[in-house]
Amino acid sequence: EAEVAQSPRYKITEKSQAVAFWCDPISGHATLYWYRQILGQGPELLVQFQDESVVDDSQLPKDRFSAERLKGVDSTLKIQPAELGDSAMYLCASSLDAGSYNEQFFGPGTRLTVL
Amino acid sequence: AQSVTQLDSQVPVFEEAPVELRCNYSSSVSVYLFWYVQYPNQGLQLLLKYLSGSTLVKGINGFEAEFNKSQTSFHLRKPSVHISDTAEYFCAVSEGSSASKIIFGSGTRLSIRP
Numbered sequence: 001e002a003e004v005a006q007s008p009r010y011k012i013t014e015k016s017q018a019v020a021f022w023c024d025p026i027s028g029h030a031t032l033y034w035y036r037q038i039l040g041q042g043p044e045l046l047v048q049f050q051d052e053s054v055v056d057d058s059q060l061p062k063d064r065f066s067a068e069r070l071k072g073v074d075s076t077l078k079i080q081p082a083e084l085g086d087s088a089m090y091l092c093a094s095s096l097d098a099g100s101y102n103e104q105f106f107g108p109g110t111r112l113t114v115l
Numbered sequence: 116a117q118s119v120t121q122l123d124s125q126v127p128v129f130e131e132a133p134v135e136l137r138c139n140y141s142s143s144v145s146v147y148l149f150w151y152v153q154y155p156n157q158g159l160q161l162l163l164k165y166l167s168g169s170t171l172v173k174g175i176n177g178f179e180a181e182f183n184k185s186q187t188s189f190h191l192r193k194p195s196v197h198i199s200d201t202a203e204y205f206c207a208v209s210e211g212s213s214a215s216k217i218i219f220g221s222g223t224r225l226s227i228r229p
Contacts, residue, residue, distance in 0.1 A: 041221050
């Protein structure tokens with residue numbers, strides 16, 4: 001069964017360091033999402049891609065976060081510099097196409113701890 | 116803007132007992148509604164969704180939910196729970212348009228006692 005892949009699964013870093021997360025969506029899925037899930041809360045959308053284009057990054061802290069999906073397939077989310085408040089689970093999801101009626105399939109997430 | 120409230124942060128139940136997880140939403144337009152489950156150290160998995168049509172929606176693992184427009188609710192139910200249902204459950208809402216994103220509730224932790 002096709003799955004969304006994410007790496008690493010766990011990342012510990014010190015504040016002011018740079019970190020990067022990778023996501024490989026299900027093959028053929030045009031839409032890719034990055035979510036942040038703080039402990040005890042639901043996921044919050046950071047950025048949404050349609051193929052290689054960003055369609056929503058209104059909640060992405062652009063002074064320190066960046067995301068790219070250069071060939072419209074896999075994607076990288078970067079934080080530079082990391083802050084203590086960035087400790088969270090970072091989830092990637094993909095769907096066949098845009099539109100919330102399309103089921104989003106989630107990867108296992110990357111748990112980030114900033115010391 | 117839409118929002119979703121999950122009234123219970125934790126729900127403990129005994130195995131084989133029925134369970135209801137409550138969810139209320141607010142929106143000024145028609146909505147799509149979702150329930151997701153998250154097992155420990157895993158991503159989210161879609162349990163069921165309401166887009167239109169019948170207000171009673173059946174999902175995977177024996178769960179069902181009922182859309183109540185007058186009460187703006189979308190409660191999740193299961194007549195008999197199993198130990199394997201122990202997880203975090205998230206209700207989510209989206210405005211009924213192709214451009215709208217999904218807004219998640221804060222989650223309800225379901226713990227099953229033997």
